[in-house]
Amino acid sequence: MYPLEGRRSPIRLMLGDCIERMKEIDDGSVDLTVTSPPYDNLRTYNGNNALWGEHVWKAAIKDLYRVTKDGGVVVWVVGDATIKGSETGTSFKQALHAMECGFRLHDTMIYHKRNPMPVKSNRYLPCFEFMFVLSKGAPKSFNAIRERTTANGTEKYTGTQQENGRFTDYGKQRNLYRDRYNIWAYTVGANQSTQDKAAFAHPAIFPEALARDHILSWSNEGDTVFDPFMGSGTTGKMAAQLGRRFIGIELDPEYFAIAKARINGANSQK
Numbered sequence: 001m002y003p004l005e006g007r008r009s010p011i012r013l014m015l016g017d018c019i020e021r022m023k024e025i026d027d028g029s030v031d032l033t034v035t036s037p038p039y040d041n042l043r044t045y046n047g048n049n050a051l052w053g054e055h056v057w058k059a060a061i062k063d064l065y066r067v068t069k070d071g072g073v074v075v076w077v078v079g080d081a082t083i084k085g086s087e088t089g090t091s092f093k094q095a096l097h098a099m100e101c102g103f104r105l106h107d108t109m110i111y112h113k114r115n116p117m118p119v120k121s122n123r124y125l126p127c128f129e130f131m132f133v134l135s136k137g138a139p140k141s142f143n144a145i146r147e148r149t150t151a152n153g154t155e156k157y158t159g160t161q162q163e164n165g166r167f168t169d170y171g172k173q174r175n176l177y178r179d180r181y182n183i184w185a186y187t188v189g190a191n192q193s194t195q196d197k198a199a200f201a202h203p204a205i206f207p208e209a210l211a212r213d214h215i216l217s218w219s220n221e222g223d224t225v226f227d228p229f230m231g232s233g234t235t236g237k238m239a240a241q242l243g244r245r246f247i248g249i250e251l252d253p254e255y256f257a258i259a260k261a262r263i264n265g266a267n268s269q270k
Contacts, residue, residue, distance in 0.1 A: 010245035011236070011267055015256045018228040018249040019059045025067045025247060031141070031223035032244075033064060034214045034235045036077035036129075036206055039090055057094055060228055065101045067226070071140030073218040074103065077111060077206060079129040082121075095132045103134035111210060112185040131184070133218075141220055144179040145213060186210055205231065211238040219244060233259025240266040 014021040037057055064074055078094060080087045099105055109131035116127040186207040211234050215225060225239040230248035232255055239246040240263055248263070250256040 011240065011263060012247045013230070013236070013256070013260055013263065014247075014249045015251075015253060016249065017251055019056060019063070021249045022060070022063045022067065022228060025226075027066055028069045028072075029224060030064075030067045030226040030247065031069055031072050032215065032219040033068065033072075033074040033226045033228070034077075034211050035075070035227045035229050036231070037229045039078045039080070039094075054093075058097055061094065061098050061103075062101050064228070065098075065103060065136065068136045069140075070137050072136050073106070073139050073141075074098070074132075074134040074136075075214045075218070076132040076134060077129055077210075078132070079126075082123075091130050091132075095130075095134075098132070098134050103136060104138075105132065106135040106139060107133040107182055109133060110183040111206070112183055114185050114187045115189060131214075139218060141218055141223070143217055143220070145217060146177045147180050149176055149178050184210065184213065205234055208234055208238055211235045212242065215239055215242050215244060230259050231255055233262040236263040237266040241269070 014024070037060065061076075068074060076094065076098070078091045080089060080091050082088075095105055095108075111129045111131050113127050113129075116125060119125060186209055188207060215235075215238055219225060221243040222245065224245040224247065225235065226247045227235040228249045230236060230250040233248065233250075236246045236248045236259060246263065248259060250259055
């Protein structure tokens with residue numbers, strides 16, 4: 001375990017297999033998990049692919065239920081490989097297994113990549129991944145991100161309603177904002193996902209804005225955020241910037257060092 005600098009550091013980083021290291025995390029101690037596990041064989045992670053498989057994600061999801069607080073949320077970002085002309089469906093298997101472990105499938109969200117890598121195929125260009133929002137009971141926190149409407153908005157009375165159903169003439173206002181839709185679009189790639197050049201040593205970083213938006217949505221300051229597949233440390237960096245506590249686990253020493261530096265920097269600035 002590597003606690004970052006400070007006598008009461010809010011950061012715990014652990015190098016090793018998440019199935020083993022998660023045993024060190026107390027029951028019901030995590031408010032929010034934001035993670036993107038390795039899925040199928042879409043990426044090569046320094047030769048660690050052989051260590052990943054169905055037995056790993058099943059065990060990880062089961063233990064995530066144990067460490068998640070009542071009302072806590074897990075955001076599971078995942079996609080599918082296409083093998084012998086057919087998508088694997090691994091993402092759906094993982095979501096269904098999470099429900100078997102006790103999670104609710106609170107929302108099925110889409111991570112839309114505005115600039116996906118071109119792929120020559122007999123199917124349309126893939127440009128999204130699933131973001132399964134799993135909850136242990138009803139989510140205790142939901143801080144909806146609001147966006148400006150594309151139309152003029154709806155009229156809203158600002159007066160006091162009378163017995164006859166009419167409003168006193170205190171005026172009207174336009175409601176120009178609404179809750180964001182559950183399809184979130186981000187630009188990916190160099191200088192888009194992050195400004196940290198070292199992070200590009202990892203083959204599958206996701207945008208800092210994606211981690212930020214989920215952390216803002218499903219947790220509050222002082223809550224504990226977790227990533228059992230920490231990679232280059234994007235979730236941890238954003239958690240530190242947003243005043244959350246963080247626990248991260250990473251198997252690969254090279255990626256662990258990158259994550260440690262990024263999160264340390266964010267924690268020091270905070």
